[in-house]
Amino acid sequence: MSVTGHALAFRGLTKRYGSFTAVEDVSLAVEQGEFLTLLGPSGSGKTTILMCIAGFVAPSAGAILLDGRDITALPPEKRDFGMVFQGYALFPHMTVAENVAFPLRVRRLGQAEREAKVRAALDLVQLAQFAERLPRQLSGGQQQRVALARALVFDPALLLLDEPLSALDKKLRAELQEELRALHRRVGRTFINVTHDQEEALALSDRVAILNHGKLVQEGAPAALYERPQTRFVADFLGKSNFLHGRVREVASGRIGLTARAMLLVQNLPDSTPRPALGTPVLLSLRPEKIVLLAEGESAENEATGRIATWSYLGAGFSLVVDTPDLGPIRVVLPTWRAPIAPAEGLQVRLGWAADASVPVMDDAA
Amino acid sequence: MNGFRRDAGWYALILPAFLLMSVFYIAPIVQVLAISFTEPQPGLGNYERLFTSESIQRVIVTTLRICLITTVLALLLGYVLSYRIALSSARAQRWWILVVLVPLWISVLVRAFAWVTLLRRQGLVNNTLMEVGLISEPLALVWNEFGIIVGMVHYMVPYAVLPMLASMREIDPRLLAAARGLGASRGEVFFRVFLPLSLPGLVAAGVLVFIFSLGFYITPAILGGGKTLMVAEWIGLQILDLIRWGLGTMMATMLVVSILATLAVFSRIVDLRRIFGSGA
Numbered sequence: 218m219s220v221t222g223h224a225l226a227f228r229g230l231t232k233r234y235g236s237f238t239a240v241e242d243v244s245l246a247v248e249q250g251e252f253l254t255l256l257g258p259s260g261s262g263k264t265t266i267l268m269c270i271a272g273f274v275a276p277s278a279g280a281i282l283l284d285g286r287d288i289t290a291l292p293p294e295k296r297d298f299g300m301v302f303q304g305y306a307l308f309p310h311m312t313v314a315e316n317v318a319f320p321l322r323v324r325r326l327g328q329a330e331r332e333a334k335v336r337a338a339l340d341l342v343q344l345a346q347f348a349e350r351l352p353r354q355l356s357g358g359q360q361q362r363v364a365l366a367r368a369l370v371f372d373p374a375l376l377l378l379d380e381p382l383s384a385l386d387k388k389l390r391a392e393l394q395e396e397l398r399a400l401h402r403r404v405g406r407t408f409i410n411v412t413h414d415q416e417e418a419l420a421l422s423d424r425v426a427i428l429n430h431g432k433l434v435q436e437g438a439p440a441a442l443y444e445r446p447q448t449r450f451v452a453d454f455l456g457k458s459n460f461l462h463g464r465v466r467e468v469a470s471g472r473i474g475l476t477a478r479a480m481l482l483v484q485n486l487p488d489s490t491p492r493p494a495l496g497t498p499v500l501l502s503l504r505p506e507k508i509v510l511l512a513e514g515e516s517a518e519n520e521a522t523g524r525i526a527t528w529s530y531l532g533a534g535f536s537l538v539v540d541t542p543d544l545g546p547i548r549v550v551l552p553t554w555r556a557p558i559a560p561a562e563g564l565q566v567r568l569g570w571a572a573d574a575s576v577p578v579m580d581d582a583a
Numbered sequence: 584m585n586g587f588r589r590d591a592g593w594y595a596l597i598l599p600a601f602l603l604m605s606v607f608y609i610a611p612i613v614q615v616l617a618i619s620f621t622e623p624q625p626g627l628g629n630y631e632r633l634f635t636s637e638s639i640q641r642v643i644v645t646t647l648r649i650c651l652i653t654t655v656l657a658l659l660l661g662y663v664l665s666y667r668i669a670l671s672s673a674r675a676q677r678w679w680i681l682v683v684l685v686p687l688w689i690s691v692l693v694r695a696f697a698w699v700t701l702l703r704r705q706g707l708v709n710n711t712l713m714e715v716g717l718i719s720e721p722l723a724l725v726w727n728e729f730g731i732i733v734g735m736v737h738y739m740v741p742y743a744v745l746p747m748l749a750s751m752r753e754i755d756p757r758l759l760a761a762a763r764g765l766g767a768s769r770g771e772v773f774f775r776v777f778l779p780l781s782l783p784g785l786v787a788a789g790v791l792v793f794i795f796s797l798g799f800y801i802t803p804a805i806l807g808g809g810k811t812l813m814v815a816e817w818i819g820l821q822i823l824d825l826i827r828w829g830l831g832t833m834m835a836t837m838l839v840v841s842i843l844a845t846l847a848v849f850s851r852i853v854d855l856r857r858i859f860g861s862g863a
Contacts, residue, residue: 271764272764273760273763273764292763293760293763293764294763294764294765294766294767294768297766298764299765300761300764300765302757302760302761302764303757304755304757306755306757306758306760306761308758308761308762308776308780309758309780310779310780319762319765319767319775320765320766322775323762323765323766323767323768323771323775324766367765368765371765371766
C-alpha cells in the first residue's frame with residue numbers, strides 16, 4: 218500500500234457537559250501519515266477528543282477539518298475513519314472473516330472484491346488461518362489484531378485507536394507495540410492513538426500531545442517532550458523526575474545560578490529564552506538517570522551530599538532515594554552493572570549532575 | 584464413605600421440599616395421567632377421541648391459533664418496549680421496568696373485567712369511536728377471539744419484556760458504536776448487530792409466552808364469553824360441569840406433554856437456564 222494518509226486538524230475544540238468542561242480550546246494538526254498520540258491521565262479529555270474526531274461526540278465549539286474540509290457535522294458512518302475500540306468491540310456473533318468483512322458489506326462491495334480485501338487484511342495482521350473462528354476463540358492479542366484488520370480493510374482516511382493495548386498483559390503489550398509501529402510504517406496511514414500509558418506513547422508515536430484537565434499542555438516528538446518538558450506536569454507524567462526549587466542569584470551568558478537553601482545550583486539556559494529576574498523562584502526538573510554518584514576526587518557542576526534513605530533493586534538498575542539537607546529527597550537511578558557502590562540504607566553518597574542535565578519547568582501543579 | 588455421609592446430610596435437608604413436591608404435585612399429575620387411561624373404561628378410548636371428535640380438534644386448533652397470535656403480538660410489542668428501555672439511561676430504566684411490572688401485581692380477574700368494560704358494546708372504546716363518528720354500529724370487540732387476544736397480549740407483554748430486556752442489556756453498547764464507526768447506518772446497525780445479538784432473548788420470550796398462553800384459563804373464560812373455548816376452559820367444562828373425568832384428564836395430559844415437548848425442542852436451540860434465570 219502506498220502513502221495515502223490524510224491530514225486532520227482541529228481548531229478551538231471544546232466540549233462541555235453542563236458546567237463541566239471536558240475539553241477546552243484544543244487546537245492540533247495531524248500531518249499526513251503521522252502517528253500522533255493523545256496522552257493524559259484519566260479525565261484529561263483525550264478520549265472525548267477522539268470521540269469528537271470519530272463523530273460520536275458533537276463538540277460544543279470548534280471545528281474538525283479533514284484535508285481542509287470541515288467535517289464537524291458529519292455523522293460517524295459518513296467519516297470513513299477506521300477505529301479500534303477499547304476492548305476491541307468485535308461482533309461476537311460473527312466469525313473473524315465476517316467481522317473484517319463488515320465495513321465492506323455496509324459499503325455494498327461485491328463478493329469477489331470483498332473476499333479479496335478481507336484476505337489481504339487478515340494477511341496483513343497474520344491471522345489468515347483464523348478466518349473462520351469466532352472472536353471468543355481467540356487470545357487477547359489476536360482479537361486486537363482482528364480489530365486492526367477490521368479498521369484498516371476499507372482503506373480508511375485515518376485510523377483512530379482508543380487505548381488499543383490496555384487490555385493486554387505487559388509482555389504482549391510490548392510485542393504489539395512493535396507490531397503496531399511496523400504496521401503504521403507498512404500502511405503509511407495517519408494514526409491517532411489515545412492512551413494513558415506514557416511508555417506506549419513514547420514507543421509508538423511520531424508526535425505526542427499531552428493533555429491535562431481538558432487542555433493541551435505540550436506537544437512534540439517523544440524525545441523532545443522527555444528531554445525538554447515545559448511544565449512540572451509533563452515532566453512528572455512522562456517518566457520520573459526530581460523537582461528542585463531555587464531562586465535566581467545570578468544571570469550569565471548561557472546559564473543562571475540559583476540558591477537552594479545553603480546550596481548553589483548551576484543551570485544551563487539558552488540565551489534565546491527570556492532571562493529571569495534576580496530573586497525569582499525557579500523550578501528545575503532533574504531526571505533520576507542523569508545523576509551520577511561521584512567517587513573520591515571526582516567533581517561535577519552541581520554536587521549534593523546525602524544519605525541513602527531507601528533503595529530497591531530493579532534488575533537493570535538500582536533506584537535510590539537520597540536525603541539531602543538542601544534539596545530534600547532526590548531519586549537516583551544507577552545501572553547495576555559495575556555500580557560504583559553497594560547500596561545500603563544510611564550510606565553517605567555524593568551526587569553530581571551537569572548544568573545541562575536539568576531543565577527549568579513551569580510549576581503547574583494543582 | 585465419608586463423602587457419602589456428608590452428601591446424605593445435604594439430601595436430608597432437601598427431603599421436606601422433595602416430599603411436598605411429590606405428594607402434592609407429582610402424585611396428582613400421575614393420577615391425572617392414570618385417570619385418562621381408566622375412565623370411563625380402561626384403554627386408549629379417550630385418546631382416540633383426539634382423532635375422531637371434531638369438537639376436540641376445533642378446541643385444539645383454536646387454542647394453538649390464539650396462542651400463536653398472542654405470542655407474535657406480545658413479542659412485537661415487547662421487543663419495541665425492551666429496545667426503548669435498553670437504550671435509555673439507568674434512571675429511566677428503573678421507571679420503565681416499574682411501569683412494565685405494575686400490571687403483574689394486579690389480579691388477572693380484575694384486568695379481564697377491566698377489558699370487558701372497555702371493549703363491550705357500550706364500552707369506552709365503542710362509545711368513543713361512535714361519538715367521533717368513525718363507526719355507526721358498535722364493533723364486536725369482546726366475547727370473541729379478538730377480545731381473548733387483547734386480554735392475553737396485555738397479560739403477556741411483561742413476560743415477553745423481561746427475558747428480551749435481559750438479553751439486550753448484555754449487548755455491549757460499544758458494539759453499536761463500533762458498527763456505526765465502521766460505516767453502518769442506524770438501520771444496518773440494528774439489523775446486522777443488535778437484532779442478531781438479541782435473538783436468544785427473543786426466542787426465550789417466545790417460548791415463555793407460548794407455554795404460558797397454552798394453559799390460559801381466566802382471561803379466555805371472561806373475554807371469550809363461553810363462545811370461544813380454549814383448552815384450559817374446555818378441561819374445566821369436562822370435569823366440573825359434564826363430569827367427564829376421562830376426557831378432561833386426557834386433554835390435561837396432552838397439555839402437559841405439549842409444554843414439555845415445546846421445552847424439549849427449544850432447549851436444543853437456546854440455553855433454558857439462561858431464560859429462567861439460574862444463577863450463573
